[in-house]
Amino acid sequence: MKKAVEAPAERPARAADRIRAxxxxxxxxxxxxxxxxxxxxxxxxxxxxxxxxxFASKDELAAAYMRDxxxxxxxxxxxxxxxxxxxxxxxxxxxxxxxxxRAVRKGYRGCGLSNATVEYPxxxxxxxxxxxxxxKLFRKRLRELASGMGARHPAVLGDALLLLxxxxxxxxxxxxxxxxxxxxxxxxxxIDASVAKG
Amino acid sequence: MKKAVEAPAERPARAADRIRAxxxxxxxxxxxxxxxxxxxxxxxxxxxxxxxxxFASKDELAAAYMRDxxxxxxxxxxxxxxxxxxxxxxxxxxxxxxxxxRAVRKGYRGCGLSNATVEYPxxxxxxxxxxxxxxKLFRKRLRELASGMGARHPAVLGDALLLLxxxxxxxxxxxxxxxxxxxxxxxxxxIDASVAKG
DNA sequence: TGACAATGTTACTGACCGGTACGTATACAC
DNA sequence: GTGTATACGTACCGGTCAGTAACATTGTCA
Numbered sequence: 303m304k305k306a307v308e309a310p311a312e313r314p315a316r317a318a319d320r321i322r323a324x325x326x327x328x329x330x331x332x333x334x335x336x337x338x339x340x341x342x343x344x345x346x347x348x349x350x351x352x353x354x355x356x357f358a359s360k361d362e363l364a365a366a367y368m369r370d371x372x373x374x375x376x377x378x379x380x381x382x383x384x385x386x387x388x389x390x391x392x393x394x395x396x397x398x399x400x401x402x403x404r405a406v407r408k409g410y411r412g413c414g415l416s417n418a419t420v421e422y423p424x425x426x427x428x429x430x431x432x433x434x435x436x437x438k439l440f441r442k443r444l445r446e447l448a449s450g451m452g453a454r455h456p457a458v459l460g461d462a463l464l465l466l467x468x469x470x471x472x473x474x475x476x477x478x479x480x481x482x483x484x485x486x487x488x489x490x491x492x493i494d495a496s497v498a499k500g
Numbered sequence: 501m502k503k504a505v506e507a508p509a510e511r512p513a514r515a516a517d518r519i520r521a522x523x524x525x526x527x528x529x530x531x532x533x534x535x536x537x538x539x540x541x542x543x544x545x546x547x548x549x550x551x552x553x554x555f556a557s558k559d560e561l562a563a564a565y566m567r568d569x570x571x572x573x574x575x576x577x578x579x580x581x582x583x584x585x586x587x588x589x590x591x592x593x594x595x596x597x598x599x600x601x602r603a604v605r606k607g608y609r610g611c612g613l614s615n616a617t618v619e620y621p622x623x624x625x626x627x628x629x630x631x632x633x634x635x636k637l638f639r640k641r642l643r644e645l646a647s648g649m650g651a652r653h654p655a656v657l658g659d660a661l662l663l664l665x666x667x668x669x670x671x672x673x674x675x676x677x678x679x680x681x682x683x684x685x686x687x688x689x690x691i692d693a694s695v696a697k698g
Numbered sequence: 699t700g701a702c703a704a705t706g707t708t709a710c711t712g713a714c715c716g717g718t719a720c721g722t723a724t725a726c727a728c
Numbered sequence: 729g730t731g732t733a734t735a736c737g738t739a740c741c742g743g744t745c746a747g748t749a750a751c752a753t754t755g756t757c758a
Contacts, residue, residue, distance in 0.1 A: 340714085423673070469665070473635070
């Protein structure tokens with residue numbers, strides 16, 4: 303036997319990676335301030351010094367969480383439900399459909415980036431800075447898609463969609479069966495009213 | 501001389517009231533978890549035992565903050581800009597106008613109730629419970645106003661307005677000059693598209 | 699004057715927080 | 729083997745957190 307049949311590609315998983323995964327889950331579910339570094343390392347099955355070898359501080363770990371979240375977001379946004387879309391209208395509607403389905407379910411926690419902005423009002427916080435940069439790009443992307451839909455005022459439709467989506471993030475964690483139920487209908491209304499007919 | 505010219509109506513201000521005021525300001529501006537009880541009492545100019553004579557715990561103080569915020573909110577919502585409105589459409593638009601003006605300014609911190617929901621995901625948290633109850637009522641009130649506008653589907657228009665407003669709260673604290681700029685335009689679009697013409 | 703209520707003063711607790719000094723195990727190089 | 733680098737753990741630090749015990753002080757009303 304060469305290498306045994308077990309462990310085909312499962313490397314030991316670096317401590318830093320385990321910590322990132324653990325932090326992402328805990329920070330998202332419970333909030334960043336609510337989770338101590340001890341809890342993060344315990345869940346990761348490592349020890350505290352391992353955390354501080356890879357991350358300068360808890361704030362920097364939070365920033366890493368933001369970057370991971372950002373990456374994950376764009377994957378979900380650009381391929382909602384695992385599919386890719388060429389039509390801008392269908393693209394956005396698909397994202398909102400998937401999102402609002404999640405958002406009316408129990409335990410939904412909204413957008414990790416928006417939540418971090420609530421937890422850290424100070425502009426110089428590393429996590430917040432990642433979140434702010436993300437939101438700026440997201441706004442630009444939505445304007446782009448609004449343009450692709452043929453909106454009379456792409457900036458306005460882009461903003462409208464952004465406000466709607468952030469509204470879903472927010473209300474989704476305030477109650478189950480919240481207004482996110484109506485999100486797809488509202489989005490259609492918004493788009494149709496913004497796109498020149500004929 | 502009777503009572504001297506000074507102090508016309510400024511009673512000493514009960515410790516509990518000073519604490520409520522101090523907590524409201526600090527909790528709103530910096531977040532509840534970010535502010536310690538020591539900071540609250542110091543700003544109030546009182547001492548810690550005074551806090552715990554009037555409030556059972558920090559969580560209960562936070563709940564009191566939520567109730568104060570709730571009261572303040574309804575005053576602002578029902579009389580936007582200090583005026584009262586009989587027309588539902590004008591009423592909602594006036595609120596959104598005032599809100600979005602605040603929301604594009606530096607240092608805006610969104611809705612204290614929504615923020616508390618982000619900080620405390622656990623359903624049994626006292627502050628969160630007040631916030632959840634508030635949001636339920638707010639949704640109902642918006643549906644009522646949508647009905648007053650003559651919407652074809654008041655539930656949908658109510659939800660649309662709620663999603664929009666929560667979107668303003670959220671994006672307003674993510675950046676200055678955010679999408680809240682477009683909020684009034686979007687609200688008009690939404691209302692006009694939802695109300696039967698003719 | 700005396701009694702009561704509200705508040706301040708001081709000092710403390712135990713738990714938890716973020717962060718670190720320092721020792722240890724493994725693996726590969728020579 | 730011995731050196732060396734990497735990756736990790738044990739044990740601890742000082743500070744801050746929410747919350748409390750015991751007592752002193754004040755103002756008010758009778």
